[in-house]
Amino acid sequence: MIYVQGIQLDLISEAKISQMASMEKVRYIIDEVRKGKILVLEKGLNPMEEAKLIEMTMSAIQPDVFSGIEMQSYPANADTSLLGKFFKKQSNKRLTVIGPANQLKTLKKDRNLISALVSASK
Amino acid sequence: MNMLKRFKVSFSKMFNKLFKKKDACIGIYGPPNAGKTTLGNRILKDWGGTEETMGSVSHIAHETRHAKRRNAISIEANGHTISLDIVDTPGLATKIDFHDFMEQGMSDSESKKRSKEATEGVIEAVKWLDDLDGVILVMDSTENPYTQVNVTVIGNMEARNLPLLIVANKVDLPNADPAVIKEAFPQHPMVPVSALEGVGMDTFYEALAKQFG
Numbered sequence: 001m002i003y004v005q006g007i008q009l010d011l012i013s014e015a016k017i018s019q020m021a022s023m024e025k026v027r028y029i030i031d032e033v034r035k036g037k038i039l040v041l042e043k044g045l046n047p048m049e050e051a052k053l054i055e056m057t058m059s060a061i062q063p064d065v066f067s068g069i070e071m072q073s074y075p076a077n078a079d080t081s082l083l084g085k086f087f088k089k090q091s092n093k094r095l096t097v098i099g100p101a102n103q104l105k106t107l108k109k110d111r112n113l114i115s116a117l118v119s120a121s122k
Numbered sequence: 123m124n125m126l127k128r129f130k131v132s133f134s135k136m137f138n139k140l141f142k143k144k145d146a147c148i149g150i151y152g153p154p155n156a157g158k159t160t161l162g163n164r165i166l167k168d169w170g171g172t173e174e175t176m177g178s179v180s181h182i183a184h185e186t187r188h189a190k191r192r193n194a195i196s197i198e199a200n201g202h203t204i205s206l207d208i209v210d211t212p213g214l215a216t217k218i219d220f221h222d223f224m225e226q227g228m229s230d231s232e233s234k235k236r237s238k239e240a241t242e243g244v245i246e247a248v249k250w251l252d253d254l255d256g257v258i259l260v261m262d263s264t265e266n267p268y269t270q271v272n273v274t275v276i277g278n279m280e281a282r283n284l285p286l287l288i289v290a291n292k293v294d295l296p297n298a299d300p301a302v303i304k305e306a307f308p309q310h311p312m313v314p315v316s317a318l319e320g321v322g323m324d325t326f327y328e329a330l331a332k333q334f335g
Contacts, residue, residue, distance in 0.1 A: 047277030054216055054274065055248040058241040061218055063234050068217025071270045075306065101217035109268040111306065 007038060007103065007118055014043035022046075026053045030060055033069050033100055038118055044073045044096035053098075070104040072097050072114045145194055146334050147207040149250055152260035153271045154183035154213030157291040161260055161317040162190075162210040168323065169197050176210040182226045184240035186212045189250055199324075199331035206334060211250055212243030214271040251278055256285040256334050263290040263298040263314065267306040276307060285333045288312040289326065294319045 010032065017025060026049060032039055045053060050071070057069050073096035097104070097114060108115040150158045162176030170192070177186050191209045218240045223233035251257075259275050261267050279286040288307060290300035294316035304312045313329045315322035 047274055047281045050270075050274040051248050051251060051278055054214065055245050057216060058218070058244045061237070061241050063220050063237060067219040068215070071216050073270065073273060075268065075273050075276070101219065109266065111268070 005120060007036065007120055009038045009040065009118075011040045012042060017041055017043060022049050022052065025049060026056050029053060029098055030056055030069075033098060034060065034066055036100055036103065038097065038099035038104055041096040041098070044094040066100070068101040070097075070099055070101045070106060070116075072106050072109055072116065074114070075111060145205045145207045146255040147191075147209065147253065148256045148258060148334055149209045149211050149247075149254045150258045150260060151211055151247065151275050152213060153262070153265075153269055154215055155181070156213065156260040156262045156265075157317050158213065158260045159186050159210055161258070161289060161291065161315070162192075162208060164317045164320060164323065165195065165197075165208060166192060168327075169195050176208075182223065182228070184213060184215075184218070184223075184236060184243065186210060187236075187239040187243035188212065189243075189246050197327055197330060199327040200335075202331060202335060204331050204335040206330075209250060209254070211247035212240065214247055214275065215240075215244055216270060218244070251275075251282075254284065256287070258287050258289055258330070260289045260291050260317075261303050262292050263300040263303060264292055264295050267303045272307075276310065286310050287329055287333045289317075290314040291317055294321060 020028065025045060029039060030053070044050075053069075053071070060066055061068050073094045097116060099118065103119055105117045105119070106114065107117055150162055152158050159177045159179050163179070166172075166174060166176060174192075176190055176192065179185060189209050189211045191207060193207045194205050195208055196203050196205050218237050220233040220237035223236050224230065228236065257275060257279050259272065261272060276286065288303060288310050290298075290303045290312055292298055293300055293314045300312065300314035311329055311333065313322060313326045315326050
């Protein structure tokens with residue numbers, strides 16, 4: 001039998017994530033990432049959910065077991081129109097990549113590009 | 123205390139509660155080692171009126187592991203005096219690996235202890251977001267500003283419709299490029315400073331008064 005080693009990459013649709021409550025999303029992400037998966041969310045979390053994810057990640061950190069997550073999403077597009085400034089409208093539809101900190105490393109990030117290195121080493 | 127005095131005290135408390143404007147509570151946020159505590163110490167040195175500091179600083183990340191609040195700091199700028207409560211928060215991060223502290227020369231047990239305290243500090247910093255009236259977001263102007271911590275803090279302030287002032291710190295360093303920070307987050311005011319050297323602080327206080335006064 002041939003064993004193929006690799007890293008599981010899950011591309012998660014907006015439809016799947018939007019059915020979940022905020023806590024469900026955060027719990028789901030942490031559980032999957034702790035299994036060593038890399039998640040790519042079609043629609044990212046909202047800022048409050050991102051903060052909650054950081055908070056819960058900190059609670060899950062254990063020396064030599066889990067050192068946290070690497071998470072990257074694009075900054076929200078600033079609406080610089082007069083109406084946009086007045087209503088402070090922002091788009092939260094942002095592709096987000098999340099993985100274990102010891103396997104996913106961001107190489108480069110700017111407004112329109114996230115370049116990351118995924119490694120199998122744990 | 124006679125009845126008249128008691129009445130006067132109660133009335134005064136009620137009047138203050140109804141009409142006295144509460145000092146805005148402003149959090150200093152940012153990733154580890156961006157210079158948050160150095161900025162807090164600089165503000166206290168300039169306006170605190172005592173030798174007291176916000177906290178100690180170190181080149182090893184997560185030196186601040188508990189939020190520290192200083193109340194009623196009076197700052198004069200733009201011809202006005204504003205009074206602010208300032209909270210210096212632990213550096214926000216999505217990962218904390220005790221091996222990073224060992225690489226800085228700390229022992230295994232010291233590193234694990236610091237790591238545990240650092241995770242608690244991050245949780246404390248996140249929880250403070252619910253109780254603030256605004257944020258000073260400190261970024262290291264020698265580093266790439268597109269970090270998740272910066273994106274998350276800015277997103278939280280925008281979602282809560284609260285004022286934000288970005289501080290591009292460490293402009294005294296030769297590879298500092300505050301223009302990159304302005305380009306990354308053009309929708310928010312940004313002030314280049316060196317909190318360590320005291321460069322750009324007058325402009326910072328003017329921006330502070332404008333944003334939070």
